[in-house]
Amino acid sequence: FELWARNIAALQDAHLPSSLEHRLRDDASARGIVKKAMLYLEESLHMALSIASGERENEVWDLLSPDEQPADTSVDLYSGSSELRELGLAIQEGITNLFRLSMIIRKKPEKDEYLKASLTYTIDPTADIIHVGDKYPPAKKGDKWLMERLGIAITRRRQYLLYRKEHQEKMEQVHTLKKDAGGKTVWSGEKASTYHPNEALEDSRPADLNIWGFVSSAPTEYADSSKGKDGASDLLRTPLLPKDSVGVRAEYNQHFECPYCWRPQKVGDKNEWKKHIFGDLRPYVCTFESCGLNMFESQNQWFEHEMRFHRKQWTCQYCKETTAQSRPELEKHMTLIHADRIQESHLDGLLDACRVSRVDATECPLCTEYGNKFQRINQSKKCDVSLKQFQEHLGRHMEQLALSALPQEE
Numbered sequence: 001f002e003l004w005a006r007n008i009a010a011l012q013d014a015h016l017p018s019s020l021e022h023r024l025r026d027d028a029s030a031r032g033i034v035k036k037a038m039l040y041l042e043e044s045l046h047m048a049l050s051i052a053s054g055e056r057e058n059e060v061w062d063l064l065s066p067d068e069q070p071a072d073t074s075v076d077l078y079s080g081s082s083e084l085r086e087l088g089l090a091i092q093e094g095i096t097n098l099f100r101l102s103m104i105i106r107k108k109p110e111k112d113e114y115l116k117a118s119l120t121y122t123i124d125p126t127a128d129i130i131h132v133g134d135k136y137p138p139a140k141k142g143d144k145w146l147m148e149r150l151g152i153a154i155t156r157r158r159q160y161l162l163y164r165k166e167h168q169e170k171m172e173q174v175h176t177l178k179k180d181a182g183g184k185t186v187w188s189g190e191k192a193s194t195y196h197p198n199e200a201l202e203d204s205r206p207a208d209l210n211i212w213g214f215v216s217s218a219p220t221e222y223a224d225s226s227k228g229k230d231g232a233s234d235l236l237r238t239p240l241l242p243k244d245s246v247g248v249r250a251e252y253n254q255h256f257e258c259p260y261c262w263r264p265q266k267v268g269d270k271n272e273w274k275k276h277i278f279g280d281l282r283p284y285v286c287t288f289e290s291c292g293l294n295m296f297e298s299q300n301q302w303f304e305h306e307m308r309f310h311r312k313q314w315t316c317q318y319c320k321e322t323t324a325q326s327r328p329e330l331e332k333h334m335t336l337i338h339a340d341r342i343q344e345s346h347l348d349g350l351l352d353a354c355r356v357s358r359v360d361a362t363e364c365p366l367c368t369e370y371g372n373k374f375q376r377i378n379q380s381k382k383c384d385v386s387l388k389q390f391q392e393h394l395g396r397h398m399e400q401l402a403l404s405a406l407p408q409e410e
Contacts, residue, residue, distance in 0.1 A: 001098070040094050041091065041094035047087055048084060060082045061081060099255050099266060117156070125154070128154035128404075131404060138368055139366055149293055150398070153295055154402070156295065157402060158405050161406070238274045241273060242257070252267060252269055252270075261280050278297065281405060283395070286302070290310070359387055370393055
């Protein structure tokens with residue numbers, strides 16, 4: 001509870017802009033949900049305290065009656081429970097729900113934080129640019145624009161991590177408990193993030209706001225950045241879950257404070273932890289010179305961008321040099337240039353056959369090993385791979401560069 005309260009500034013003076021109450025001042029529905037969660041927790045705590053203090057007896061009961069006990073008495077079946085034990089579970093659930101609420105309340109504009117960080121801190125990107133060239137020598141060929149872009153992206157991540165760390169430190173400078181004029185306890189100087197009333201809870205506003213109805217979305221599969229060589233040396237691994245102030249490492253399915261974004265997190269497995277880290281780092285960068293420094297949180301977002309705006313998706317089967325970025329564009333070409341060669345009833349099938357579904361593995365701009373591997377396998381110069389294979393391969397390279405921005409665990 002202390003971690004939740006500190007992180008979202010629940011105990012700050014209500015007049016402070018960073019306080020939870022101040023940030024919820026324009027959203028009555030959100031205030032009601034938080035109040036209901038707090039009352040639920042308070043009731044469970046009072047009931048548990050009355051038992052722990054001896055004010056009333058702890059009721060103990062069996063889940064099975066004597067007549068229902070199993071015949072095999074050698075089987076150790078813990079079927080008993082108690083009121084205090086159930087209250088403990090209720091308290092734990094209450095705190096978990098508060099964390100769920102905080103995740104929804106603080107829908108923060110990550111892009112703005114990257115922008116704020118770049119405007120706040122000046123870091124020379126030269127070392128990061130050199131690092132890209134050392135790790136992936138093919139990037140140093142040509143005019144080196146990609147090496148520079150990827151290096152600057154690493155620097156942007158360092159700026160963001162520094163921004164988040166110093167923001168957290170500023171918000172924790174004062175830790176004194178005090179009383180305001182009305183006698184209310186407040187906790188000054190606690191950390192908090194930006195709240196946006198129009199965004200928070202926008203996906204959870206049924207007629208009856210039920211705070212116990214929140215469910216987590218299905219986990220998405222993430223590439224294991226500790227696997228594969230792909231022409232790179234000194235592979236970096238995704239960091240383990242962090243340790244707390246006394247050196248105890250966090251566990252899956254338990255709340256902890258991320259040491260990179262400094263916000264409470266709860267992840268179910270290694271895949272979810274990677275997804276969170278890469279969400280903070282935005283590893284994926286557009287690899288086409290005509291584009292700017294676009295940084296993406298997910299592989300799919302990044303590759304969809306490249307496919308939509310840069311990579312050819314359709315190739316005319318009659319004049320192989322003609323490519324198109326969309327099906328309608330190629331259809332227009334077919335009907336204008338090759339109308340005498342196609343029948344309208346066969347046009348859809350022909351367009352399907354024109355879609356590009358593979359890419360040359362040698363097109364990887366960061367290594368030569370990938371293309372060489374498929375050339376050896378096929379014993380020829382032909383080394384086409386599926387778009388998904390190419391996406392995951394190039395994405396792993398970028399994940400490696402992104403991980404280099406993280407501070408090394410002591």
